[in-house]
Amino acid sequence: MYTVLLVDDEEEVIQVIMRKINWEELGFSVIGSAGNGVKALELVEEFQPDVVVTDIKMPYMDGLELSNRVKSEFPATKILLFTGFDEFEYAKEAVHLEVEEYILKPVNSAELKSVFSQLKMKLDQEISEKRNVETLQKYYLESLPLLRADFYSGLIEGRVHEDEISRYLSDCQVSFPGPLFDCLVIHTSSSQEAGDMDPLLLSASVREQAKERLREKWQAKSFAYLGNTVFIVQLQNENQVWELTDECDRFCRYARRMLGAVVTLGIGQVCGSILELPRSYSSAREAVSYRAVYGASRAINMKEIVPQKMDRDVISCEKQLSDLFRMIRVGSEEEITEAAGRYLHHIAIADKSLQQHCLERMELLNMLLRFSANNGISMGEDMEDMGKLYSSILDMEPDAFRSWILKVSLSFREQLIRVRSNSTESLVTGAKEYVQNNYGDAKLSLDDICAALGVSNSYFSTVFKKETGSSFIGYLTDYRLDRAARLLIETNEKSYMIAGRVGYSDPNYFSYVFKKRFGASPSKYRTEHAKSEE
Template identity: 25%
Template sequence: MYNLLILDDEPAVVNSLAHNIDWEEQGIAHVFKATSAVQALELMREYRTDLVISDIRMPGMDGLDFTEAIRSLSPHTKVIIISGLDEFRLAQRAILLNVFRYMTKPVPYMELVQAVQEALTALESELEQHQLLENAGLAMDSARPILQERFLQQWIVRGGGKTAKGPTSLDPCGLEIREDDPCLLLLVRVDEWPREDTDPYQRLKLQKLVGEILFHGTPCIMFNDFERQLVVLVQQNSEAKLQAAKRYMEGMAELLLSTAKRSLGCTLSLFWSGRFFAAGTVHEEYIRLKERARFTLAWESGIIQGAAPEAGGWDEEEQSLFGYPGFEQWVERLDKTQALYHLRHWFDGDGGMKPARTYDMLLLLYNTVSASLIKASLKRKVPLQEWAKEETSIFYAMQIPATVSRLRAWALRVTELYMDYMLERSQHATSRLLAQAKQLINSGLLEDFTVQDIAMKLHVHPNYLSRLFTRETGITLTEYTVMLRMEKAKALLASPGWKVFQVAEEVGYVSVSHFNRTFKRHTGMNPKEYQTSLAVPEQ
């Protein structure tokens, strides 16, 4: 998101431009208003300004003089001049000042919005094509000498080395660090860097990006720690100046993340201290930042984190995710749809429900998934490696994946692996059980047996057998038995010489009347009628 400054000596014009256009829809987060060039410059010194819309005729400093004044203050800022005069001299000077667009009044809102969009596109393009990436290799020796980096690693990362007291330099390398002046520490962590091996200067380019975008015009010291994270130390001679630098850094952090992703293909996480401190305690501040980064999993969009987040769990609504039925119950029931549905909602959120963000909550998700799948697997007497295959090592390592996207992908992947394997295994067991039940029915067709008798022989509960048989075949066990008896009865009645009472007895019926009623219900006619319908008429 970008920041816009509107400058005009008429307040009504400023308010009209500020409120009659949906700036947020154009990608602009903050709109600052000024009615004089002096007021506008004060705002620009305090806040990052990406775009200026300015009138040209104003008392004191006009729009073009103002444009000339801001070039040294904020060189990346795009300027759109609106003039009531169509004078070649003014337009020519605007071109010399590199004004992005010179527009004459009246300017329709649609044309102004179009000009703003083009200015923001040009700003993005300039950031990508800027020389900070092209000359990184040549600037290596002057930007970060090896001696300075070793000293900083020893002093800030390891907490070693002696420091002088007072305003003199803290080290023999020429670094201007003063003992008592306030400092701010920033930690830049690279979470995803897919193209690192293709360019040996990738990290130098990143360092150049950080310095130019986050700290443009503000002196800072940058070096890589032993974990390949970029550490930035900013020091000013007053807290007011350091606060201004911090505000600028916060405003540009989102732009750094998007530029690094687009230009270098890397995803960043930014962590900075929530307070100012003296240089003598920089090692302790680094340790705090390092621990905070260690327990913050990366997100695909990157992380921007100032003061340490407050501790705490989910709200009551979110805690209900672990109620009954929860993930463990869906795993036990082999309900793949519900298990995956809840996993996605825990990670992604849904409607008013917030996704899991803190390290503790993500750790809870990891342990919930791991424990549920391992417990269910052992309960079914299936070895973990039998279904987890190459994912088994993550279970045995008991180590949470490094990024949220990897954790999410792993959780969904292992859940699907378990469900698919167990469902296929269950289907095989079901098919085998039904085949055994049908075989018992066929072999005992003449016997007066019950569902309980069959279930007992198969060592399962009668209710389970009944539900399973009905679900898989669409009919009950009793209906299946009657169907087999009637099919056999039809075959016997079609054979010469068979009487109805003989057929009834042959298919297991003691009562002929009961047989007649059942046969008619099944075929629509009684046994005698059925035999007659099959008789061949004499020629």
């Protein structure tokens, strides 16, 4: 079933259209309707319909402006325009909007059915082309040449030295103008693939779709690495990483909807040289592991979720120790216990010398101290006498040592959970304070609040909705209307002046949203509450 959004300021027109067509028989379902372009754009952002059917003449935002916004932000969405005979030529001039069809009013059911039948065939063909096995095989066989893939993998592994860069760039015929660079890791779930499709073909399809969306704008280089797809992107300034995060998040949702693929995209640390890409790659790969905390089918930027860790070197240690720290960050108590067991088994090999055992215990303690400092959490030990702490660790019996490791590891896990919770609460509090100070600005937007807080739109929207139960736009609207309601009761100002004070430049639209919220126009609301106070 493809989804349809109907937009017309005449409710009876929408009802006629819904009755004239057997939507299910044609392969469509109507997910909702709107009476103006502003409301329609909110529904498009929330539901991402496959088709938007809109009238041209509407209040607050007309159909052409709505079509332009939809095509700009959701290019895969199809647009059908209703036009009157007198505005038909005007609509036809808007060819840059890539409108699928122009339908003259009054609506003819046979014509409408024919239009949607043709549109269904076009949508089916687009999805068929994306899922066609032969096309996927072609994508897979036409992946980057081995020489480039080896160069890119060498960069993120740290195998390429500074004096070799110019030769590699020349041999591979690639360039990295920068000036800044970032690694992205795209993980496609092999356990949740679309139907019976081969996981390799699905990953190849995701890779090709990501290349289409990211390669040109971000000058991205891509290659397959350790079962994932890695992109090396180039930025003009550090603030662009938030725009990149939002675009990656939209891609993850697109891949789920169009390809049936569960994709998590990790965004690493921004660096100033391609020789620093190993750190960026390590942090991007770690970001992907946070899908256990933040969920899959989304982009995860390590700088947003663990900001205090990003400016430090990535911890390097044996695999078992690395697994233990990873479980502390994203695992359950049971997984931490198992990881600790594997590490202890690794260091308890009998033929090691006493000196080796001591060195490994001291290494573990150093790693724990560094981890606690990097993440702003406590070891729970007396840190005044470090010599005493080292001595106690070295003197512990194996069982006591095991208990101590579990105690500290589980304590770290609980503290990290609280730190993440406090971080999101602080973010929401900052957003609310920003609204309190700037709600009167008619141009206040989600982009403004995210720029002020230094986070991406996608991360902020997820956190704000989770913490408050409301979208940011919904919260801003409610706050403005609550302030307006108080001003109507407490002052004698005209409603159009109050509208401007609370951030509405159009008094008519202010009256529309106010009535929708309170069930009465501003003037009637003032009269009713004035009587009640008497």
